[in-house]
Amino acid sequence: MKNIFLLGGSGSIGLQTLHVIEQYPEDFKLVGISLGNRNHASNELILTKHQPLIVCLKDDSRLGVYQNLFPNTEFVVGDEGLLSLATYPMDGLLVNALMGSVGLLPTIKAIESKKNIALANKETLVMAGDLIRKWVNQYGVKLIPIDSEHNAILQALLGEDKDDIQSITITASGGAFRDLPREALVQVTKGDALKHPNWQMGAKITIDSATMMNKGLEVIEAHHLFELPYNQIKTVIHKESIIHGMVTFKDESTKAILGYPDMRMPILYALSYPRHLNLQIKPLDLETLGTLTFKPMDFERFPLLKLAYKVGELGGLYPTVMNAANEKAVALFLNNDITFLEIEKLVIDTVEHFKDNIESPSLEDILRCNHEIYEKVGK
Ligand SMILES: NC(=O)C1=CN([C@@H]2O[C@H](COP(=O)(O)OP(=O)(O)OC[C@H]3O[C@@H](n4cnc5c(N)ncnc54)[C@H](OP(=O)(O)O)[C@@H]3O)[C@@H](O)[C@H]2O)C=CC1
Ligand SMILES: CC(=O)[C@@H](O)[C@H](O)COP(=O)(O)O
Numbered sequence: 001m002k003n004i005f006l007l008g009g010s011g012s013i014g015l016q017t018l019h020v021i022e023q024y025p026e027d028f029k030l031v032g033i034s035l036g037n038r039n040h041a042s043n044e045l046i047l048t049k050h051q052p053l054i055v056c057l058k059d060d061s062r063l064g065v066y067q068n069l070f071p072n073t074e075f076v077v078g079d080e081g082l083l084s085l086a087t088y089p090m091d092g093l094l095v096n097a098l099m100g101s102v103g104l105l106p107t108i109k110a111i112e113s114k115k116n117i118a119l120a121n122k123e124t125l126v127m128a129g130d131l132i133r134k135w136v137n138q139y140g141v142k143l144i145p146i147d148s149e150h151n152a153i154l155q156a157l158l159g160e161d162k163d164d165i166q167s168i169t170i171t172a173s174g175g176a177f178r179d180l181p182r183e184a185l186v187q188v189t190k191g192d193a194l195k196h197p198n199w200q201m202g203a204k205i206t207i208d209s210a211t212m213m214n215k216g217l218e219v220i221e222a223h224h225l226f227e228l229p230y231n232q233i234k235t236v237i238h239k240e241s242i243i244h245g246m247v248t249f250k251d252e253s254t255k256a257i258l259g260y261p262d263m264r265m266p267i268l269y270a271l272s273y274p275r276h277l278n279l280q281i282k283p284l285d286l287e288t289l290g291t292l293t294f295k296p297m298d299f300e301r302f303p304l305l306k307l308a309y310k311v312g313e314l315g316g317l318y319p320t321v322m323n324a325a326n327e328k329a330v331a332l333f334l335n336n337d338i339t340f341l342e343i344e345k346l347v348i349d350t351v352e353h354f355k356d357n358i359e360s361p362s363l364e365d366i367l368r369c370n371h372e373i374y375e376k377v378g379k
């Protein structure tokens, strides 16, 4: 039985993780969870069903209500509460399904408390990939990606020698506006941008997908996960999202992992790694699948992906700057404060004006930079 600590339990990945856990009562036990404020009825159902030992609430607005309903559960609150959950003194796997930079510190604290990590929160690796890799090695824990492309590449790499890799390829659906030229982006709305063609996901990543920032974050995430230079990390538009990731070896043979777009597959693999357990989802049927299509990535059409490669190469605080600017710009867009194209502009301008890079920043440098950029962008 594996103990599971789930951060971001009320979100898209969080709820799908719960769905997976519920299919395997003999294998996984939810012992800790963090929950937001979106749906209290759903939160109460989760707590009734799983009876976790510790629960982190986003704020204390309904703390008393929860404490009365679940007197045997320990409740903690806010950012400090996330750290208490991450460091809970019990072995287990921490699933980080938080959205954004808030995910970084709990990941680090969980590593220090020797928990294995199943990581959906890609922002963690974008901001502090070098430090995370160092701590993962130092504390001897596993870091397993949930992000579908990286999870697929992890599967394709199992049993292979890193020296035999020629390149890895991350596929991109193209997002909500993949068929629109740049000129048409002037008039797109929030509602349009939130319509992802293939995946049902949280709002922030859905917008990142429409700007192609998501692929940029994923390229940096892959650099840290697989310890590959950026010229060995490729992206291609694959609008069906059936192939999630590929590894090409030096002899030109290529391994690809396929499946319908359903996050329960990579989530289960991250929970059961390196085993593949039964999963009751739509079986892949090649006969009805039809044609799989591929288009070269257009870096002029998607300048944020081009920026991410540049920022990744520059290293230091640059990925944190890009990530913080993007997180703020997307929040402003979702709040109807800026237009879709202003997301790109804010992110590019912020990176261009940044002059205080540090080659090997400490965690404190990264957190301070993240906070300063987030506060400054859009002001
Ligand atoms: N959704 C997907 O299919 C995929 C997601 N990812 C990555 O996984 C992560 C989560 O994505 P997704 O599930 O879509 O996002 P959601 O927005 O659906 O869920 C995010 C979760 O984090 C919680 N949260 C956000 N901010 C805070 C905070 N400050 N304090 C405490 N809790 C907080 C939310 O609470 P609340 O309920 O209140 O909003 C929610 O539980 C992201 O990094 C994303 O890039 C990667 C691949 C696929
Ligand atoms: C499901 C998943 O892993 C997302 O990160 C997905 O990749 C988003 O789709 P895009 O390919 O459009 O970015």
Ligand SMILES: [Mn+2]
Pocket: 147, 148, 149, 218
């Ligand atoms: Mn992905």
